[in-house]
Amino acid sequence: MGRKRIRDIRNEELIEATVIAVHRRGYSVVTMAEIAREAGASAASINYYFGSKEGLMEATMRHLLNKLKQAMIREYATATTPRERLYAVMNANFDDTLFEVAQCSLWMQFWASAPYSQRLSRLHRINRHRVRSHFLAELRRLLPAEGVETARQALQCYMDGVWLQAAQSDGPLDPTKARLAAHRVVDLVIS
Amino acid sequence: MGRKRIRDIRNEELIEATVIAVHRRGYSVVTMAEIAREAGASAASINYYFGSKEGLMEATMRHLLNKLKQAMIREYATATTPRERLYAVMNANFDDTLFEVAQCSLWMQFWASAPYSQRLSRLHRINRHRVRSHFLAELRRLLPAEGVETARQALQCYMDGVWLQAAQSDGPLDPTKARLAAHRVVDLVIS
C-alpha cells in the first residue's frame, strides 16, 4: 500500500503541473523539462511514470474527465425533475473544481489534439457520448420528439462554446455566473 | 502587375495546401515540407512567400476570415428584419464555402493556437468582436435589455460549438442542414 501511495501522489503532482504548464505555454510548445520543473521533478521521471508525453497528456485528460464524472454524480444526487437534471449537467460542467482558465485551456488543447491521437480521440468520443446521452434522456421528457435533437445540439454546442471562450479569457472565471447563464439557456431551450 | 499576379496565384495555392495539410496532420505536427509537398513546391519557397511558418498560418487564417467577411456581406445584402439578419450571421458562418471539415479543423487549431501567438491572437479578437457586434445589434431590437447578453452568448457559443464538433467529423458536412438548425436555435433564443 505504501508503494501504491507514492506512485499515486507523484502521479497527481505531475498531472497538476501538466495542467499549469500546458495552459501557460500550449501543449505542442511546452516541453517535458518545463512540466518537470513545474512539478519539481526531472523530465526523465515523467517518462518513468507515464511513458511518454502523449501518455502524460492522456493521463491528465483522464484525470479531468474523472473530475467531471464525479461532479456529475454529485449534482445528479439531488436533482429530481428533468429540468433539474439538465441544470445538473450544466452545473457539473461549470463546477467550481473544473471551470477554471487553466483547465479550460487544457480542454481546448485536448479537443484540438484529439483528431490526431488515437488515445485522446477515444477519450474524447466517450466523454462526448456520455454528455449527449444525459441531455437526450431529459429532453425527451420535456419536448416533442421533433424538437429534441435541435435542443440537444443547442445545449451541447453552447456548453462547448463556453469552454472555448473561457480558454481565451485573461482574468479568472466566475463559475457561479456561468452556471446561472447556463440555466437560463436551458430555460430558453425548453421554452 | 504580372509579377503581382504570379505572387497572388502562388499565395492562394500555398494557402490551399496549408488548409489541407493542417487538417490532415494537425497544425503543430505538420511540417513545412509536408505543406510544400502538398502544394508541389519546396519548403524554402513558403518562407520566401510568407516569411515563416507562423506567417503562413496567419495568412491562411486571414484568408478564411476574409471568406467569412465576404459571406457576411453577401448575406446581409438581402436581410431586412433583425431576425433575418441573425439568420444572415448564421448563414455566413455556415456558408457552403466555409462549412467544410478541413476548414473547421483549421479554425479549431487556430483557436487552440491563438492564445500563444500574438499575431493569431489579434486576428482572433477582431473576428470575435465583429460577430459579437452583429449579434448584439440585432438582439437589442428584439429582446428586453436584460435578456440580450444571455441570448448573444447562447448564439455565439452555439456557433463556436458547432464548428468544434464539425472539426471532429469523419464524413462530409451538410451546410444546408447546419443553417436550418441554426435558424431554429435563433428562433428558440428570441422566443
Next chain:
Amino acid sequence: MGRKRIRDIRNEELIEATVIAVHRRGYSVVTMAEIAREAGASAASINYYFGSKEGLMEATMRHLLNKLKQAMIREYATATTPRERLYAVMNANFDDTLFEVAQCSLWMQFWASAPYSQRLSRLHRINRHRVRSHFLAELRRLLPAEGVETARQALQCYMDGVWLQAAQSDGPLDPTKARLAAHRVVDLVIS
C-alpha cells in the same frame, strides 16, 4: 559460506540470462532491464552483483573462457600424440558445452567490443595467446620451422571463422560435425 553460495548461484543465473539476452538483442542494444527481466531480477541487483554493465559483460566472458579452459583440460587429458593434441584444441573449442549459437553470438560481440574496452581487451589477449601457444607447441613437432607459422595461422583463423559463421546461424549447431570438419582441416594442414 552460505552467503558465498547465494552469491554464486545468483551470479550464475545472471550470467546465463546475459548470454540469452545479449544473443537475442545484441550487446550494445540490450539493456540492463532486459537482462534483469530475463533473470527474473531487477536492473539494480545486477549492479549490486557486477558493479556495472561492463562488469557484467566481463564476468560473462570470464565464465565462457573458463568453460573453454575446462574443456581444454578435459581433452588434453587423453591426447598423447601431437596430432591428437591439435584435435584436442579443436575439440575443446567446438565442445558440446560451448559450440552453441547463443554463446558463439556472445563471442562475436566480445570480439567486436574488445578493442574499445580495456577489461575485455585484456581477456581477449590472454585467451588468444593461450590458443596460439597450444597450436605452436604441437605444430613445431610436426612441421619444418618455416611452415609452422602459416599452419598455425591457418588453424587459428579457421577456428575463429567457424565461430563467426556459427554466430550468424539460424538453426541449432552440430558440434560433432564441427569437430570432424576441424579434424579434417588439421589433417590438411599437417599434410
Next chain:
Amino acid sequence: MGRKRIRDIRNEELIEATVIAVHRRGYSVVTMAEIAREAGASAASINYYFGSKEGLMEATMRHLLNKLKQAMIREYATATTPRERLYAVMNANFDDTLFEVAQCSLWMQFWASAPYSQRLSRLHRINRHRVRSHFLAELRRLLPAEGVETARQALQCYMDGVWLQAAQSDGPLDPTKARLAAHRVVDLVIS
C-alpha cells in the same frame, strides 16, 4: 549533372569519415556528431543524406562491399587456371585498398551488427554467398567431390578469421604478406 555530383562527393566524404570514426570509437559508441565532426559537417546533414545512423552504416558497408567487388573483377581479369582464381579471391579480399585496420574494424562491427539489423543482414548474406560461389566453382575442378565442402569452409573461415585478427591489430597491416600467406593456405588446401 552538377547536382548529382555534389551529392556524390558529399556521400563519399561522409562515408570516409564514418570508416575512421567507427574504427576509432566503435559503431555503437560513436555518435553522429563525432562522425560529422570528422567529416567537417553537421550531424543533421548526415541524416539529410542517409536518413539515419543505420542508413549511414548501410551505405558505408555497401561502399566497402563495392570496393571488394571491384577488386574481385580486377583480379579475375588476369586469372586463368582454377588455382589462380582461388588466389584471385584471396588477392581481392586482401587487396591494398581494403586490407587496412580501419576497414577491417568496420567489417567486424558489421558482422557483429548484422544479425540485429535487417538491412545489414541482407548485405551480409549476399556478400557471403558470392564468396562461397567463387570458392566452390574453383574447388570443384580441383578436388574430388567429397573434399570440396571441407576445403571451401577451410578457405572461407580462414579469410574471415584473418580479417577478425586484423581488426584487433595495433599497427598497420601488410597486405602483401597477407596475400602470400593466403596463397600458401590455398596451396595447403588443394594439396
Next chain:
DNA sequence: GATGAATGAGGTTTCATTCAT
C-alpha cells in the same frame, strides 16, 4: 539481499530557417 524510485547525461532525430545558385 533486493528493488522501486529518481535522475543526469547524452544521443538521435526532426525541423524551421538560411543561403548560394
Next chain:
DNA sequence: TATGAATGAAACCTCATTCAT
C-alpha cells in the same frame, strides 16, 4: 522565382546508475 544543401537548436526519450528503504 525557386530550391537543393546545410545547419543550429532543441525535444523526446532511453538508460545506466544511485540510493533510500
